[in-house]
Amino acid sequence: RTLLKGLAAAPAAGAVFSIPRLAGAAEIQLRYGNNLPLSHPLNIRAKEAADRIAKETDGKVEMLIFPANQLGGDTDMLSQVRGGALTFFTPSSLVIATLVPTAALNAVGFAFKDYAQVWKAMDGPVGKLVRSKIEGSRLYALETMWDNGFRQTTTSGNAITNADGMQGLKIRVPVSPLSVDMFSALGASPTSLQFSEVYSALQTKVVDAQENPLPIIQVAKLYEVQQNCALSNHIWDGYWFIANGRQWSDLKDDVKTIVARAINEAGLQQRQDIAALNAGVQADLEKAGMTFNKVETETFRAKLKTGGFYSKWSKEFGDEAWGALESVVGSLA
Ligand code: X2X
DSSP, rough: OHHHHHHHHHOOOTTTGOOOOOOOOSEEEEEESSSSOTSHHHHHHHHHHHHHHHTTTTEEEEEEEEEETTTTHHHHHHHHHHTSOOOOEEHHHHHHHTTTTGGGGGGGGTTSSSHHHHHHHHHHHHHHHHHHHHHTTEEEEEEEEEEEEEEEEESSSSSSHHHHHTOOOEEOOOOOHHHHHHHHHHOEEEEEEEEGHHHHHHHSSSOEEEOOHHHHHHHGGGGGTTTEEEHHHOOOOOOOOOOHHHHHHSHHHHHHHHHHHHHHHHHHHHHHHHHHHHHHHHHHHHTTEEEEEEOOHHHHHHHHHHHHOOOOOOHHHHHHHHHHHHHHOOOOO
């Protein structure tokens, strides 16, 4: 009796959990995670895209940004975007290649001679192929690839001037089979670590070296724990703006159009930001105490060629993918 009475007095099921809607609260929340500090152009432009999305949807769509590995490292965020805990994630091509191997195409060692070739490939046949493979894994890749940059090699000790300098080097590389294989072929001793672990791995000397584009070395303050930078330009790396496939296709067409336009245009601006940064970042890093040197690029390429790196990876990628890359950059093997 008392029990029944109590039940009757309880609020209707559901009401217990209903949270009052805040005035102006968004109807759709898009959760976006990335691995870079807030000061990196990727986050600056992503924030602008988020503001634009809110404005153009009258506040109905909100893109929440979780920067700087707040939700975990790359491997975690990749599974979050696959599972739907994240709507968006920007993995480097190296990182998404753990799921979509073709995505590592742009990271083949010394493939691109300059940015003109990079964007010709990524806005053209290479990007098109990679995006179709990403879609095949139930993710959606927005059209515009964002820039990470040409990767350079930093060390805590001696300057690396040619391929011999790589011998035995304890170097951190991303969680990327291609990177591990390339540095092994060069004679180094690579360790895969997520970016979230890089600073402390260098600080505690778990590794002595790492490789990243200069803007990252700057915003992640890697100059505090590294001394020299060899301008090796060994890999060009970019970020795909990927979405959970289900969440993306569930968006109404008009929302999709607004979101895609805001993100793609922000990506194009981000490319220009990196280009502008590239012009001055070396001088800034020198002021922070780093030393720089050029490398004998041909010694690296020769070692990779004679070691069978290109022939191995042309088979791994297959004729279609390798052909798409070579259609822009010429013969590699
Ligand atoms: O982890 C890295 O080195 C970084 C930040 O360049 C990538 O996202 C691959």
